[in-house]
Amino acid sequence: MSKSSPVRHSARRRRRYIFRELNQPQTKVYLVYYYNTQNVILMTDGPFADEPDAYEKMREFLLKGYCAWMVTYND
Secondary structure, three states: OOOHHHHHHHHOOOOOOOOOOOOOOOOOEEEEEEOOOOOOEEEEEEEEOHHHHHHHHHHHHHHOOOOOOEEOOOO
């Protein structure tokens, strides 16, 4: 492992989602990322306030055959 690994890990912990419509910038949110297989572009869905909602949306994309994953912000 390189010496820069701990720096990269700590940088990921500082990810923040910037709210445009809500007044609570420290609220934990979930985004679902997926690849659109027709255009091969990265797409997002959300933000979701509840993890089960985001998980269900991610699962829908996976069942359709898309590559999908969930990311937590403001954790």
